[in-house]
Amino acid sequence: MQLSKIKIPKKYLKIGAWIIGVFLIVCMALGVVAYNKREALLKKMVAKAITKANKDFGLDVKIGAATFDGLSTVKMTGITVVPKDRDTLASINELSVGVKLLPLIFGTVKLSQVKLNQGFVNIVLKDSTTNIDFILKRKKKDSTENKNKVNLADIASNVMNEVLYKIPDDMDVKNMRFKFNDNDTAKLTFDTQAIINNGDLTSTINVNNRESIWHIDGYVNPGSKKLSFTVYADGKKLELPYLNQKLHAKLSFDTLQTELKNAKYSGDDYKISGSWSVKNMLINQPRIASNDIIVQSAKLDADVLIGPNFISLDSTSTAYLKNATIHPFVKYTLGKNKIYELKLRAEEQDAQSIFDAFPQGLFESLEGLKVKGKVKYDLNFYLDTKIPDSVRFNSTLTPVDFKIVQWGKTNLQKINSAFVYTPYEYGKPMRDITIGPANANFTPLGSISKNFVNSVLTAEDPSFFTHNGFVEESIRKSIAINYKEKKFKRGGSTISMQLVKNIYLSRQKTLARKAEEILIVWLIEHNHLVTKQRMLEVYFNIIELGQNIYGIGEASRYYFGKQPADLTIGEGIFLASIVPRPKAAMYKFVADGSLKPYMYNYFRFMGNIMAKRGFATADSTNYGFYNVRLREGLRRYLAPDSAAVDTVLVDEDGEAMPVVMQDKSKNLFDRIFGPSKTDSVSKRNNNMPADTTKTNKQLRQERREQRRLEREKVVGG
Incomplete structure (x- = not known):
């Protein structure tokens, strides 16, 4: 079937062309005016932001100079942030921030580039106070004022977007120091260099004056909500001595990998898909075990669902320990009466693979145990805090032609x-x-x-x-x-x-x-x-x-x-x-x-x-x-x-x-x-x-x- 051609009279085409032309001219005129007035507008916006920070958070913010550098990039120098009656939180010598124009027209701020040269962020704990407790006070005030029922899915979506939109396409951070002081008993410093070039991320972190050198390498694509990176240290395990000092615990690993595959709504729920893996993770905490526990290889392919009133790790997720696999389901439902749910399902698989997957040092008496056959496992736990007597608990480890062929240590x-x-x-x-x-x-x-x-x-x-x-x-x-x-x-x-x-x-x-x-x-x-x-x-x-x-x-x-x-x-x-x-x-x-x-x-x-x-x-x-x-x-x-x-x-x-x-x-x-x-x-x-x-x-x-x-x-x- 051939459609007949639509004939538009020439006079209407001329009228349309004139309207579009006038619109473009008006936009250009407004653009020229805005361009010429942008420095004045920038000063007003900066002054307004400083006033709001002081009023809402009690922050004394100072900016030495703020000017445009190009069409959509703002360059600032001499930035300091000092909470009221607290230690200085941040100081930055030079900071250039570029935004994407098209999203900005629709009211969304997405960063195109960030350049930072020399600065520090300083978090100080003194007794029961910190120089970041203004954030907690603000959150408490907001929660008091907002009496309407919150939707966790919407909150998750907003937080995810805020985080991703603040990741620029290009970034160059030089001589940035992050400092942490816990009552003068434990101090941490992270001297950071980081570059994002067309989505490729490379970062080097000097911990405590070369006590350790960390690296973060990966790829970021905030527009498509995808990112991945690997964390490792030079010539040694990656660890944080602060944990041992303050929590009497030791945690270290060779490499840590994480990947965000997607984040979007699935019906009324917000779904975050990703994976996390670790190599040779060492854990030592007296209440967990009396010795070092080493997880040689572990990975979690996870689908996290956030609904209007619940957070869950979906049963489509899979956890891997060496060659053993298990499907976890964890759900926490909020409300007047909280509900806790846990399910674990390990399909029938080789029994020796299961025993080999146990972390080293976890079961000392069974180390070296040899078995044959297969096993499968199911656990189901459900607790409604309103009616705790109705709690459900079932745990079944089922052997299939299972036999012990060699004892371990015991x-x-x-x-x-x-x-x-x-x-x-x-x-x-x-x-x-x-x-x-x-x-x-x-x-x-x-x-x-x-x-x-x-x-x-x-x-x-x-x-x-x-x-x-x-x-x-x-x-x-x-x-x-x-x-x-x-x-x-x-x-x-x-x-x-x-x-x-x-x-x-x-x-x-x-x-x-x-x-x-x-x-x-x-x-x-x-x-x-x-x-x-x-x-x-x-x-x-x-x-x-x-x-x-x-x-x-x-x-x-x-x-x-x-x-x-x-x-x-x-x-x-x-x-x-x-x-x-x-x-x-x-x-x-x-x-x-x-x-x-x-x-x-x-x-x-x-x-x-x-x-x-x-x-x-x-x-x-x-x-x-x-x-x-x-x-x-x-x-x-x-x-x-x-x-x-x-x-x-x-x-x-x-x-x-x-x-x-x-x-x-x-x-x-x-x-x-x-x-x-x-x-x-x-x-x-x-x-x-x-x-x-x-x-x-x-x-x-x-x-x-x-x-x-x-x-x-x-x-x-």
Whole structure:
């Protein structure tokens, strides 16, 4: 089909030409006027900016001279910025800034070039103040004034554009120094030279007067929202001593690479795609691990989604550790009630590649371990802070034809025969204990009273014989309780985990040790390296049950002058009660060797649970409470009867055994990683901390029980 030609009369073409011509002439005239007046306009703009900086931020800004250099470039000299009552923040001798004209017409400032010659930026921390706290004050004021609901996606888009638009196409920075002073205890200087030429970036940074020379090389294309660069140091690892000085940590690496691939809206969400990789990264922080951890090769291809009220690392992201891969999903939803989500998915892959991918120094006991087969892993965690009891937690490491073919540094089957166990207290070894027939106190599982066995299993790990090392429901409940209490009040360790922690691992409370504990438990349980019966037998022979009392053989003789086989149900329940806090055992007795009345509730609770499970007879004798008597030789060491007692905490569902006495650690972090040195010293000086005061309910129960005993005494008389 051929379209007919549109004929426009010549007079209309002439009128159109005249209009365009007049418009161009007007624009040129305005341009000429603006060009001639631009110096005056520039002075007004500079004066206005200086006034605004002083009014809004309390900044004293001075500019020696400001003139145009060419059509769209402004050259300034003698620039200083001094916050009110603070140290000078910045000083620049010469600065030339060029902007792109076309975006400027539409109100967007994009830099075309930047030239800077000699200057400094100086950040000073003095006690609780800094010379950049005017930024924080401004942000606080803005947040107070802006009561409307913010959209995180829009904020991310605006921030990204602001950052990218300030990256020029061409840049030449010479003799620029960045200084940082932290209360005169740590000082950093970065003498910087940087060039951007048609998008190619090269930069050299002299750290602390040639302590180290850093390089940043890469490519920047702010218009298409793409950039990439590599950071490395001359002849050594790139590190920052300040971290070691201030945070007691060490972080270094050979190279660090980052790439921004794209940043744009995806529906209502703002999506940032990029990658980050590192070579030979070394981490040393006492709460992470007691030694250096080296990540040889790691990379993250990430898609970050920022929605109206959430930030997430999307599941399309992939993390690489050597030849192992995993897909993470992390989401944080803001609002009146925050929501935390975490998912990890590792598709079925070669098991040896997984073990080889572990950072060096992370799992010392497993270094050199050889395996065959495949494994896959899935983790799902979801916590809505409005309803913490509904927290979801699932973690599954699935073996496929998995087999251990060579041990690493530690033979995980060593406990199948006699071995030497060394307990530690406050980081120091106590004594060597032979776990085997050569030790007179060693007690085979068959020679231990069922009353003790069932009491401890009920208290510590009711499903020991049916689980595979972990109880997800117990972990889930612990997460909910600990979140609600805002402290580490309940743990989720099984007997398997306690055994591995004591037998195979160091005493330090670190993240690395906890992760190693979990992995070793999985290896032992899923490969049936040790039978459940042997694990329980070893556990009962190493368990701490008092001050320098280890194992049921020592404990039964120490407290009751009995063989482990002869323990009554009451004695078994008592010994189970001291497992969480064994050094406080003697506090539970009064001067005549009988138990303090507040323990009665504990016995009733324990006895009822054991009766429901067929481990005891539903009681008419108070589950042996009144028959428990400390052997006579120990009674002279008892604390006065007036000593404060501990509090019995009972789970509402009646299934998980309560801890009789709780550690008074300050927070979750301290409970995970251990107390500070100050706390340790305090504990060494006070091995038996005072218990909490009795509740009114306990006092009433004690009075009723006392009256009952008096009536029985009268009747008996």
